[in-house]
Amino acid sequence: MKPLLKAQNLTVAVRKGKKWITVVDHINFDIKQGEIIGIVGESGCGKTLTALSIMGLLGAHAKIAEGELLFKTVDLQAISRQEKQRLMGYEIAMVFQEPMTALNPLMKIGEQLAEPLRLHGITDRKMIHDKVIEILHEVELSEPERLMQAYPHQLSGGMRQRVMIAAAVICRPKLLIADEATTALDVTVQAQILQLLKKLNQTMGLSILFISHDLGVIRAICDKVMVMYAGKIVEQGSVGNIFYHPLHEYTKGLFGAIAVPEKKGLPLSNIPGKVPAVGEKRLGCPFALRCPKVQDICLSAFPSEIALGENHSVNCALVEADREVEYVQI
Amino acid sequence: MSKYETVLEVKQVSNSYKGKLEKKVLKDINFKIHKGEIFGLVGESGSGKSTLANAVLGIIDYNGEILIGGKNRKDYNRRELSKQVQAVFQDPTASLNPAKKVGWLLEEPLRVHKRGSVSERIRRVDEMLELIGLDTTYKKRRINELSGGQKQRICIGIALMLEPDLLIADEATSALDVSVGAQILNLFKELNERLNTSMLFISHNLNVVYWLCDRIAVMSSGEIVECGEAQNIYYSPEHEYTQALLSSIPKLS
DSSP states (O other): OOOSEEEEEEEEEEEETTEEEEEEEEEEEEEOTTOEEEEEOOTTSSHHHHHHHHHTOOOTTEEEEEEEEEETTEETTTSOHHHHHHHBTTTEEEEOSOHHHHSOTTSOHHHHHHHHHHHTTOOOHHHHHHHHHHHHHHTTOSOHHHHHTOOGGGSOHHHHHHHHHHHHHTTOOSEEEEESTTTTSOHHHHHHHHHHHHHHHHHHOOEEEEEESOHHHHHHHOSEEEEEETTEEEEEEEHHHHHHSOOSHHHHHHHHTSOOGGGTTSOOOOOOSOOOOTTOOOOSOTTGGGOTTOOGGGGTSOOOOEEOSTTEEEOOHHHHHHHHHHHHHO | OOTTOEEEEEEEEEEEEOSSSOEEEEEEEEEEEETTOEEEEEEOTTSSHHHHHHHHHTSSOOEEEEEETTEEGGGSOHHHHHHHEEEEOSOHHHHSOTTSBHHHHHHHHHHHTTOSOHHHHHHHHHHHHHHTTOOGGGGGOBGGGSOHHHHHHHHHHHHHTTOOSEEEEESTTTTSOHHHHHHHHHHHHHHHHHHOOEEEEEESOHHHHHHHOSEEEEEETTEEEEEEEHHHHHHSOOSHHHHHHHHHSOOOO
């Protein structure tokens, strides 16, 4: 099946003074129709910039420096402003972390939900009204008629996030980008929102790019995961493979740091050091300085991608070395 | 000093925010924290966790009784209270003066309380840096040169400088990345074992609270709905709300 979105050698740079500094470094991924793909990593790893580059929201201080972004057959970098406006919100939509700052406090919920429809060419008022009611039902908000007259401040955090999702999917997009969409919510509300996203994925065939720093959330919703570190994808694969057979030391470190009940009374393992600062010059694997198993080979060049079956790949020189040993033994 | 010496006792504490409609945010809260114990307070936003912490810290008023080391909180003046109870908050950047160097910040509580001579204070700062896992070269650094985890370590160091009986951590690891949060959680555990400081650990994350705490109280809309040994709360919760909270946590396996 042809991917819905294809990123090839995607490289994003940000401006620092007169220089451009690479923050997302030659990443490759595909999103297929109906798939939910997660991006996980610590803050400052380039997760959000990846999302913004797809939406064309990088602004004046960041740009796609290299690589290709293909949505179906459309090259997202080559399209005109008008075409981009037609595409964004209509076929690709985005939900952000903080629903209060993303909603206009002066607009009633009904008007905010009608806006994307109007911008994408629906003028019939009756039709707009019906569609708004329909989407409010779909995101499981009760009393839609009354809700349309409400302002954002009258709603709870969970309801606001549902409204945000409704506004994002009202035009029936093919791809939804959710950037930490449940991070600001309480766990019980988070569970409901995750369930809602999963339902929309199943009923509408919506593909979702789900960005989160929370591995538990990723496991609850995603089919595939990409682990990002310092602008690189260091490991990617199906949720099963990544969660049960993590290979990259960074992925293992992320799991080790989580306070799960089984570890009560035991110290949590942690990753020493911190994410390299933007623009820090380095050769080789970006994780080498924090990696407990670092070897000379890690410092010389970024390891190439090693495919381990169809649904798992990792960029780690040590895994490659291990595999050679096994190969000799066989 | 008996094992069950009580550091903090909260008796029938309630509070409400005044407005057109009076909203009760704390309803008859009762609990005790013993010496050397880590007590966890867990609940969703708006459940009253921070309001309770603020009442103990003397930031807001309340009805009822809060006893700190057996003495009524309202009988303490600010200076005495700060020797007994200290707090660490969610955002370390907002808690630290960016214009000062780390050494100055760590020394400040001692200076304000006129403890020791200059050389003694410097020695205490060095000891504290070692205790919080930073070396003495950090004294010369400014806050903007530090990472989030390092800043939070400094906040903890400042809080412990006067050797308080009770340390309140209000969502102290929530704004940090997991790998950094894990370091801070390990530090809390280590400090508790080394200094026998009692802690009131407030968090919305039940997993983290279970990992760190000896006893847990679960709060919902201003009430403690369930309170007990960590083991019992996590593995055999009785209250519906605790059960709902537990089942909402995304599982890793």
